[in-house]
Amino acid sequence: MTLIARLANDVQLMFRRPPRQQYGALCYRVKKKSGEPEMLLLTSRDTGRWVIPKGWPMSGKLSHEVAAQEAYEEAGVRGTVETEMLGAFIYNKMLRDGVKIACRVQVYALEVSDLAKNFKEKGERKLEWVSFEEAANRVNEPELKALILAFSRRLGNRQTTSEGQVSSK
Template sequence: MNILNRIAADVRLMFRRPVRMQCAALCYRFKKKSAVPEMLLITSRDTGRWVIPKGWPMEGKMCHEAAAREAYEEAGVKGEAGAERIGFYMYDKAMDHGLKIECMVQVYPLVVLDMLKNFPEKGTRTMEWVSFAEGANRVVEPMLKDIILSFEQRLLATMNPAPQAVAR
């Protein structure tokens, strides 16, 4: 029986599809009165779970540019996307006919400067601005939770830099 298990495992490996890549935007802004950072969550169209804007790479665009485009299409936000990836997470994307493929989602920060009234996927998703802690609580993917919380810490550190030691 052990040899059959090994053969079965080898066959599964041979037919395993490669991991697909997606690009995502962690959209954020600062509240006007308090300057407290908050992030944008949207619902997925198929399951209704809370996610960040993401999609497939686009020909002729770098991943952070594709992420910014997805943020516009899915949530109607425009802003400046950072070119440096702040992390990645893995998830299984359900495709048509029940097929699932493993995806690695590269996440880029996008500071939101404008929210548009009309955009391609308007009315197909729910959007909500939430605290980073609430955003991490709502998303399902554990690696994305970690990215959200660590990015908030980076933002807060840049807002309140640690005092410098005084040289004597």
């Protein structure tokens, strides 16, 4: 590598900002009749791509509480949120001024028990309950796809174990 190329690379690294932090909820439920788990996806307001509810830190709230709050505001769902992070993913967010920034989203599982008829962003997004496999196919971020599939496997193991059967998964 030439000296100029190394200097250019060093300057780029100096001005690269670390990802901004967000918190998100992987919202799921188990169908009562079939026992099949499903996950909630929603569209982003700007691009219409399939995403999970997520948002910026909130003063006085812990990260998992922010994830639960965002799930309610964006999708009208309430339930039990896990306090331990499932994992994280990075995506590029387009700000209102057109600037793209990297965001790191810590994801928390939220088992949905209640669906609100009215919520802050109702009508601004499309909401859909889908299988975990379909959810993984719809999202763009590879790390989020992996989180969804890993959680699906964990949930499958937990259900099999809770039914008193030996899990072979």
